[in-house]
Amino acid sequence: MAETPLLGETKSLLRDLVGFDTTSRNSNLPLIEHVADYLSDHGAATRLIPSADGAKANLFATIGPDIPGGVVLSGHSDVVPVDGQNWSTDPFALTEADGKLYGRGSADMKGFIACALAMAPRFAEMDLNRPIHFAFSYDEEVGCLGVGRLIDVVLSELPRPAAVIVGEPTGMQIASAHKGICAMTTTVRGREAHSSRPQDGVNAISAAASLVSYLYRLCDELAETDRDDRFEPPFTTFNVGQVGGGDAINIIARECLLNWEFRPIPGADPADIIARVEAWVKDELLPRMLATDPSCAVESICEFVVPPLDAPEGSVAEAIARKATGLNSTGTVAFVTEASLFADAGVPAIVCGPGDIAQAHQPDEFIEITQLDSCLGFLERIALPS
Ligand SMILES: [Zn+2]
Known part of the structure; x- marks a missing residue:
């Protein structure tokens, strides 16, 4: 040609x-x-x-x-x-x-x-x-x-x-x-203590792990209730892509950082999904942490969102x-x-x-x-x- x-x-x-x-x-x-x-x-x-x-x-x-x-x-x-x-x-x-x-x-x-x-x-x-x-x-x-x-x-x-x-x-x-994307960073702040005395500390890695499992439960739930068969997979997906935290094997971890994302199908509102995560943190995760130390915190920031x-x-x-x-x-x-x-x-x-x-x-x-x-x-x- x-x-x-x-x-x-x-x-x-x-x-x-x-x-x-x-x-x-x-x-x-x-x-x-x-x-x-x-x-x-x-x-x-x-x-x-x-x-x-x-x-x-x-x-x-x-x-x-x-x-x-x-x-x-x-x-x-x-x-x-x-x-x-x-x-x-x-x-x-x-x-x-x-x-x-x-x-x-x-x-x-x-x-x-x-x-x-x-x-x-x-x-x-x-x-x-x-x-x-x-x-x-x-x-x-x-x-x-x-x-x-x-x-x-x-x-x-x-x-x-x-x-x-x-x-x-x-x-x-x-x-x-196409699906959207919402990129999130969550910082979990616990309380450090000697690992032999768990009663004195709040392990930020353990709290972050609870949050990670909640995110994947939420993903499974949305996969049941909210589908769009034009896509493969036909639901909003989640991914926890990076985890960092802790100082040493014998210290109860003070801080843990999670980088995670979700990719909403059309009709799924990113703000609604974030609100559900925040509500779970406030109602389920934080009370357990605050009972040991009122300065514990779980803070999520939306780094960017494309609908x-x-x-x-x-x-x-x-x-x-x-x-x-x-x-x-x-x-x-x-x-x-x-x-x-x-x-x-x-x-x-x-x-x-x-x-x-x-x-x-x-x-x-x-x-x-x-x-x-x-x-x-x-x-x-x-x-x-x-
Ligand atoms: Zn491109």
């Missing part, structure tokens, strides 16, 4: 994007400024929406008329670390082999961003009847922390878009639903994606995206993008070139007069 100039341009843009090490711990400003310059060279109105400390930024850009009703092409600029992974190629130098392009972020999700950028000159020529927006965020991989500022600015200061396409890798299938996505059937976003893909069905994805944050802010959103999520976050991450080609056609059809 001969490569079209447009596909060649997409590969070249992807090579540039992969070359910026935008691991979430780094600034994304070199990439974002590069992309903003490129888009303004092609006639886009661009706007940077910086993080509170100015070290990172979202980019929002528009081609076409300055009116409501546009379509947002949304992606995150950050990537997950390559630390400890065994790569066969330089992860930050795009490498082509056997119809695939290897590099960190090639699938998740600089491939989509490269396609959107490659289309910019076409969009600029097309005399669009509705605007095409580009929304590129930071800190998605560490809890969708950046895009909230972008959504605030778009909704308060700019013409309201009609729909958002989040180009996370779905193999160009349309995903209209579930459940785009209503026939939403504007779904209609646009169906028309542009030719697909007449939608599915679900197992991962969390920024789509639910747009949807919760009142802008219909779905997920559809090139590549396979199985490659995301892996060593030797790649995207198939045919996926980029499909995505280019998809974006062209989005921009055609409706």
Whole structure:
């Protein structure tokens, strides 16, 4: 198959994007400024929406008329670390082999961003009847922390878009639903004492263990009462991922820290689940601890929360994606995206993008070139007069 100039341009843009090490711990400003310059060279109105400390930024850009009703092409600029992974190629130098392009972020999700950028000159020529927006965020991989500022600015200061396409890798299938995620840190404070005198102490590790078993009981209970068969598994899942605490084998542990998460199905309210955990702590766990020492405490902090996505059937976003893909069905994805944050802010959103999520976050991450080609056609059809 001969490569079209447009596909060649997409590969070249992807090579540039992969070359910026935008691991979430780094600034994304070199990439974002590069992309903003490129888009303004092609006639886009661009706007940077910086993080509170100015070290990172979202980019929002528009081609076409300055009116409501546009379509947002949304992606995150950050990537997950390559630390400890065994790569066969330089992860930050795009490498082509056997119809695939290897590099960190090639699938998740600089491939989509490269396609959107490659289309910019076409969009600029097309005399669009509705605007095409580009929304590129930071800190998605560490809890969708950046895009909230972008959504605030778009909704308060700019013409309201009609729909958002989040180009996370779905193999160009349309995903209209996903679970959410809520990341929690719980600190359990007990009272230290010599291990031979349990009556003098409150063991924070033991109390934390009770909380861990309660979390998994709650998971089992929700699995019985609250199901959504579109997902596997079809219920809200819990995971306690990290535990730390204690000082020595012969000291009753003073403190224990738990990092845990749950992934709510659509319809499950994260705040309700947290309230149930807090109620159990207050009614069951704390009284036993306080009886020995009134300074004992169990404190939980929500580190971040991304709500579930459940785009209503026939939403504007779904209609646009169906028309542009030719697909007449939608599915679900197992991962969390920024789509639910747009949807919760009142802008219909779905997920559809090139590549396979199985490659995301892996060593030797790649995207198939045919996926980029499909995505280019998809974006062209989005921009055609409706
Ligand atoms: Zn992603």
